[in-house]
Amino acid sequence: MKSTLIPSLISTILAATANGYVNGPCSNGGSADGICINRGSCANYGGTSNPGSPGSYTCPGTPDDVECCSVFTRCPGFGTDTLCTWNNRCSGNPWHGSILSNPICPGGSDFVCCDING
DSSP: OHHHHHHHHHHHHHHHHHSOOTTOEEEOSSSSEEEEEEHHHHHHTTOEEEOEETTEESSTTSOTTEEEEEOOSOOTTSOTTEEEEEHHHHSSSSOOOEEOSSOOSTTSTTEEEEETTO
């Protein structure tokens, strides 16, 4: 019994970490940070959604309409020195910017508008 429990537990943990989740981080295949949200919300924020491809989906384990959304041109309604990124990336590496307080990026308080010159 003991010998099957540990491999089963390890498999479960590995499977859980391989799945994405709604409002979770993802990569669009490039350098831009992304967030797993539905395509419609991504378009509303002026973002670009990327579903990935079989075997390499950007938000695996999420509903079919959820894809990796990147808002990398600028935060909606703000200047060119802004972008939507994860909170810890704005105030640390690679930028030393300031987080704008308005919730103008998709996904809640962890995916924020960063003024990279801030």
